[in-house]
Amino acid sequence: MKKDTLLARAGRDPARHQGMVNTPVFRTSTVIFPDRASYEARGGDDYKKVRYGLYGTPTTFALEEAVAQMEGGHAAVALPSGLAALAVALWAFLKTGDHVLLPDSVYAPTRNFCDRRLQPNGIEIEYYDPLIGAGFEKLLRPNTRAVFCEAPGSLSFEMQDIPAIAAAAHARGLPVLADTTWGTPYFFRSFEKGVDVSIHAATKYIAGHSDVVMGMIVTNERHWLTVRRAVADYGYGVSPDDCYLTLRGFRTIGVRMNQQMANALKVARWLQSRREVKRVIYPALEGDPGTPCGSAISPARRPFFRSCWPRVTGTRRRSSMRSSFSASARAGAASRASRSSRRSRPTARRRSGIRAAPPSGCTSASRIRTTSSPTSSAALPPCKKRDP
Ligand SMILES: Cc1ncc(COP(=O)(O)O)c(C=O)c1O
Numbered sequence: 001m002k003k004d005t006l007l008a009r010a011g012r013d014p015a016r017h018q019g020m021v022n023t024p025v026f027r028t029s030t031v032i033f034p035d036r037a038s039y040e041a042r043g044g045d046d047y048k049k050v051r052y053g054l055y056g057t058p059t060t061f062a063l064e065e066a067v068a069q070m071e072g073g074h075a076a077v078a079l080p081s082g083l084a085a086l087a088v089a090l091w092a093f094l095k096t097g098d099h100v101l102l103p104d105s106v107y108a109p110t111r112n113f114c115d116r117r118l119q120p121n122g123i124e125i126e127y128y129d130p131l132i133g134a135g136f137e138k139l140l141r142p143n144t145r146a147v148f149c150e151a152p153g154s155l156s157f158e159m160q161d162i163p164a165i166a167a168a169a170h171a172r173g174l175p176v177l178a179d180t181t182w183g184t185p186y187f188f189r190s191f192e193k194g195v196d197v198s199i200h201a202a203t204k205y206i207a208g209h210s211d212v213v214m215g216m217i218v219t220n221e222r223h224w225l226t227v228r229r230a231v232a233d234y235g236y237g238v239s240p241d242d243c244y245l246t247l248r249g250f251r252t253i254g255v256r257m258n259q260q261m262a263n264a265l266k267v268a269r270w271l272q273s274r275r276e277v278k279r280v281i282y283p284a285l286e287g288d289p290g291t292p293c294g295s296a297i298s299p300a301r302r303p304f305f306r307s308c309w310p311r312v313t314g315t316r317r318r319s320s321m322r323s324s325f326s327a328s329a330r331a332g333a334a335s336r337a338s339r340s341s342r343r344s345r346p347t348a349r350r351r352s353g354i355r356a357a358p359p360s361g362c363t364s365a366s367r368i369r370t371t372s373s374p375t376s377s378a379a380l381p382p383c384k385k386r387d388p
Contacts, residue, residue, distance in 0.1 A: 011247060017058075022247075022248070023247075025241055025243075027053075027240055028053045028057055031050050055237070059243045062243070063078055072191045073218035075228070082199070082203055082214070083215070088236065090118065105155070108154065124143070130150070133161035136165050140174070146174060147176050149179075151178065157182075159289075162178065177195075178199065185253075186257055191220055198218040199217050201214075209249050211245060264282075
């Protein structure tokens with residue numbers, strides 16, 4: 001089935017709801033069964049059947065099923081926020097004495113959670129260069145229990161080589177967790193790239209209308225119960241009204257993302273033509289280290305990156321996995337950082353509208369802070385750690 005057809009159909013079962021196209025909002029806490037036999041006759045995965053409001057109603061299940069199907073996962077669970085989803089997913093796989101690897105470009109509140117909650121509980125946290133790719137296995141320790149990815153990375157938008165990282169992790173039997181908020185279940189087929197546990201701030205592109213806060217964790221079959229039980233153990237549940245809104249928003253993710261992609265590219269290219277902007281760091285732009293022609297990606301891995309980017313309007317363009325706001329915010333940061341050197345730049349290229357390759361030697365790896373490769377960039381300031 002084509003993904004846009006799937007978007008229209010997934011999570012719908014009118015026959016079970018008196019012909020209603022959308023699964024209605026079911027509000028409940030207690031659920032009454034006539035007898036034990038009928039409770040047990042529900043069969044199957046206990047977390048996908050109605051038993052108590054906290055564990056979901058048909059409204060929750062409709063959303064979870066739609067997102068899991070779109071992304072190609074086994075099952076999904078909804079949580080009250082993206083950050084809650086990230087925290088529970090990490091807790092589900094880690095305990096005292098374990099070691100976990102996260103990219104240095106990880107979403108700052110995820111980093112806060114690791115530094116403030118996991119680390120004081122005796123879990124070793126290590127941040128790696130998000131563009132490491134080959135050689136990742138050297139970072140694995142005997143007590144490593146999980147590998148975390150985020151692509152594109154928060155704010156600095158490094159495109160990680162997830163298949164290479166996943167291959168190294170899987171060779172050691174380790175689960176790969178990924179924050180795929182920017183990629184979305186619509187554009188990024190996480191499980192085909194080696195992700196085992198995909199985590200979303202559904203607050204963003206999935207819900208899509210700035211009227212709900214929601215997290216989702218999608219897993220493969222192997223890790224489903226580990227994650228779902230952790231969510232139950234922490235007592236997380238979501239409002240059926242929020243699930244209804246999120247699913248309503250999700251139905252239009254295709255048209256929204258495609259339009260946003262086109263808009264963001266226009267804005268990014270316009271920013272590139274501005275004299276006050278030194279460089280736009282945006283994986284969808286030709287020449288960015290996150291693109292298949294980017295300098296940070298080995299030729300052997302380029303087919304993978306190419307497969308991540310759908311085509312647009314005839315010519316081979318790469319999709320935007322980020323908003324135009326982010327493009328301009330990043331460009332603004334680059335601009336502020338480079339204002340002092342502005343006068344020495346030639347002007348011809350600025351006005352030409354032709355996209356320039358990144359300055360030689362300026363790869364994504366050189367513009368981030370990392371514990372594993374502590375390089376710094378003269379071109380851009382290091383990413384600032386937010387502390388909300
Ligand atoms: C990449 C990423 N992950 C997770 C989150 C957290 O989502 P929420 O705001 O729903 O907690 C965000 C929010 O901005 C995000 O950008």
